[in-house]
Amino acid sequence: MQCNPAHPTRRDETNMKPDTSKETTIKVATSLTTATVNLVLGIVKTLVGVYTNSISILTDGVNNFGDTLTGAGATAGFLVEGKKPTEKFPFGFGRVEYIVTFVMAIVIVAVGGAFAYSAGDRIFYHPVVTFSWVQFGVIAATIAIKIALAVLSRFAYKRYGSDVLKAMTTDSVMDSFVTLFALTGLFLSRYIAFPVDAVIGLVISAIMIAAGVKLFLSAFFKLVGSRDARREDGLKKLSLSLKGVTNARVRVYDFGAKHAEAVVSLTFEENFEREDISAIENKISAVAAEHGIVVVFAESKEE
Numbered sequence: 122m123q124c125n126p127a128h129p130t131r132r133d134e135t136n137m138k139p140d141t142s143k144e145t146t147i148k149v150a151t152s153l154t155t156a157t158v159n160l161v162l163g164i165v166k167t168l169v170g171v172y173t174n175s176i177s178i179l180t181d182g183v184n185n186f187g188d189t190l191t192g193a194g195a196t197a198g199f200l201v202e203g204k205k206p207t208e209k210f211p212f213g214f215g216r217v218e219y220i221v222t223f224v225m226a227i228v229i230v231a232v233g234g235a236f237a238y239s240a241g242d243r244i245f246y247h248p249v250v251t252f253s254w255v256q257f258g259v260i261a262a263t264i265a266i267k268i269a270l271a272v273l274s275r276f277a278y279k280r281y282g283s284d285v286l287k288a289m290t291t292d293s294v295m296d297s298f299v300t301l302f303a304l305t306g307l308f309l310s311r312y313i314a315f316p317v318d319a320v321i322g323l324v325i326s327a328i329m330i331a332a333g334v335k336l337f338l339s340a341f342f343k344l345v346g347s348r349d350a351r352r353e354d355g356l357k358k359l360s361l362s363l364k365g366v367t368n369a370r371v372r373v374y375d376f377g378a379k380h381a382e383a384v385v386s387l388t389f390e391e392n393f394e395r396e397d398i399s400a401i402e403n404k405i406s407a408v409a410a411e412h413g414i415v416v417v418f419a420e421s422k423e424e
Contacts, residue, residue, distance in 0.1 A: 144281050148199040151277040155270055155289055156192025159185045162263050166300075169256045175310070176243050177303035177322040178260065180236040184299065184329060187232045188292060191225040195285045202377065215377015219343045222284050226337035229292075233329030240322035250310040250318050260304050267297045282379075284343075288336055295332060299325045349373040349381065352414060356383055359408055363401050365390050379413045386419045 166182030169175075198221035206213040271293035278286035306321035352373045360369035368388035375381050385405065389398060406416045 145199055145202070147277055148281065148283065148286065149196050151273055151286065152192050152195035152199060152289065155274065155293070156189050156196065158266060158270060159188040159192060162266065163189060165259060165263065169260055173251045173253065173256055173307060175250050175303070175307050175318050176236075176240055177306045177318050177325060180240065180322045180325050181296075181300050181303045183232055183236065184296065184325075187228045188296070191221075191228055191292075192289070194221050194224055195289065197221075198285065212376040212382075213380055215380050216344070216375075218283060218285050218377060219340050222288055222336060223340035223344060225285075225288060226333045226340055229333030230330055230337065233326045233333060237323060237326035237330065240319045240326055243319035243322070244316050250307065252307060252311045257304065257307060260300060260307070264297050264300050264304075267293050267300065271297065284339070291332070295328065299328060343375065346375070349375045352381055352383070352412070355412075356385060356405070356409060356414070356416075360385065360387060360401075360405055363404065365393050365397060366401060373414070380415075381413060382415045382417065383409065384417050384419070 163182050163185035166178055166185060170179030170182050198217045201214050201217045204214050271290050274286050274290040274293060277283075278290055302321045302325055306318040309317045352375075353371045356371045356373070357369050360366050360371070366387055367390055370386040371383055373381050373383045387398075387401070389401075402416075402418050409416045
């Protein structure tokens with residue numbers, strides 16, 4: 122017996138699990154906190170960069186301003202994402218998250234490119250870098266703050282799951298290393314005539330660009346409708362693990378990290394009872410619902 126994918130038989134709307142208000146509140150609080158802290162860090166690092174004439178510190182500071190913008194965008198995205206589906210948008214607003222991630226990636230690449238140019242220019246033109254233990258200590262303290270932001274974002278990500286929160290976690294961790302490199306460049310400038318500060322600024326820019334491109338491609342593929350391999354393979358593996366199922370074809374339609382719909386076509390052993398088929402379909406639907414997936418099964422027909 123095989124299911125014909127051309128004729129869906131059921132769509133259990135009760136399996137849909139929209140974001141709760143608590144989840145939205147925590148996501149918004151996390152992104153808003155990240156944006157606010159990055160704004161303060163950006164101001165501090167820019168002032169220190171101007172005082173010391175360090176391009177690596179300035180680059181790091183402007184990078185924090187970029188994080189402020191993306192954090193604000195993430196906050197707006199989470200607020201929209203948390204809205205209930207409407208008649209005009211029956212599948213909810215989950216894909217807004219992908220748009221926010223896409224914009225974040227563009228900002229990261231743009232900032233990285235601008236400072237790569239500035240750092241490259243400084244390799245040939247060697248301005249004097251002023252070292253101060255006070256400024257050094259201030260920048261060192263910002264590393265601990267960025268690590269704390271990474272822990273905060275990861276906590277929210279592990280609890281609710283979100284590409285934006287994952288990107289924010291990765292960004293905070295990378296920023297910690299970026300600041301460490303910038304601090305190293307500032308320190309070494311006291312002893313080395315070679316423009317190590319500019320070289321480190323160039324390395325920081327390259328890291329930012331690489332991370333931005335990776336984020337850009339991930340968001341772009343989701344926006345244009347690439348195959349959702351994780352959820353499709355998971356549903357297929359689940360279906361084939363059930364007794365009596367000999368083949369399964371799955372197509373997932375992605376409406377955001379928390380909601381998707383799947384068309385599942387199953388092939389069963391010969392003379393398989395209708396009651397057993399219903400039990401299998403109910404099992405698949407129940408497991409899928411736990412992951413925010415509404416399953417549509419095809420109409421069963423005798424071969």
